[in-house]
Amino acid sequence: MEALPNLQVLILKSNKFDGNMSLASRSNLPFQKLQVLDISDNEFVGSLPQTYFKNFRAMMDVKENKTDLITSIDYFLRYVEMRITLKGLDQLLKRLLEDFTIIDLSSNKFSGTIPRFIGNLNSLRYLNLSHNNLMGHIPASLGNISVLESLDLSSNKLDGRIPSELTRLCGVPLTRKCNEENGQQMRPKEEDDKDDEYGFIDGFGWRSVVMGYGSGIIVGIGIGCWIIRFGRPRWLVEFFFGVGYTYKKKKKKKKKTRKRATPTQRRS
Structure with missing residues (x-):
């Protein structure tokens, strides 16, 4: 499958696949255009596939690769409908493939640590590594994924503190607004004026x-x-x-x- 240069969606969930995905790759740049990788509920072992994480170009700076004009035909062809696991529940999502990026490696037997390279996937929206045997600390580089909408690291053997860098996440679905230029947290001016006038937040002035x-x-x-x-x-x-x-x-x-x-x- 590494020889498929235009592959964008790869779903192999709920099978009995096993083996080690961290072995040396036969391709120099595997899965460059891959945007959806779902191999959850299998029996893969070994460490997480760092080689793939380094080459998921389609999950890096997706906005720069978008075209300004999308016709109705393109919209229909690029419209993705798939069922993924969010917060332990299967949910049906519908959205354009251009901004639909997901990595779901949950419910396997992966071990080792979470590679910091995963923080380079700054256009990743859904990341699920739950129900594995991962150890070590949560990498602070996850804070670089400013558009992340769902992060599930539950049911592992992680230790240490939750990185403060994760508090930088902002934008939908969070209530915190983001600066469009650099992604920094920014509160609306109206809310600041309201807080100054009444002295409290949440309506209790x-x-x-x-x-x-x-x-x-x-x-x-x-x-x-x-x-x-x-x-x-x-x-x-x-x-x-x-x-x-x-x-x-x-x-x-x-x-x-x-x-x-x-x-x-x-x-x-």
Whole structure:
């Protein structure tokens, strides 16, 4: 298959293929135009095929290889519909082949480390190396793949920390915007102005907080006055002021009534 210079899509998933893919290649530049490689759910062994990663030219700077004019016929012929595994679930994707780049080597028996050369595939959108026997650290070069939409390295034997370079990823489907020129993270001006005005993010500004506290204080004072004046509800009054508070209050009212009635009785 290395002798097929125009091969763009290679799907061999869910078979019983085995062998070592990291052996020396018979071709000088194998799979230069390959954009989709899916050999998941097989029994391949050995290290990951570094020779192929170095020569996947179609997964490097794809935008430079695009033509500005695409006719309706070209669109129909280049429109790809395929089912891939994302986040452990099989999903059907439909998109143009020009920007559809994927490497899925999951559910095999690959061992060794993740080669740093994979970071040179800066136009790669889907990378799945899960369910293998990979070891070592996650290469920081993965942060160079700025258009990466899905990365799955689960169910391996990786160690170390997640590289901080991965935080540079931005753009769809992430909420962080990117600078079109250099791919750096950039927030919209409207969002910055909104954050400065209200002081918080996610819609919880200082005005909303103050209004909430103010309303709560007013309601609390009103309820407190009602309880103290009328002694109701009884269970709440007894909870805060002690058992018998309502009885004592009624007794005091009776004494005041008797004192007022005494002068009148004497006159009579």
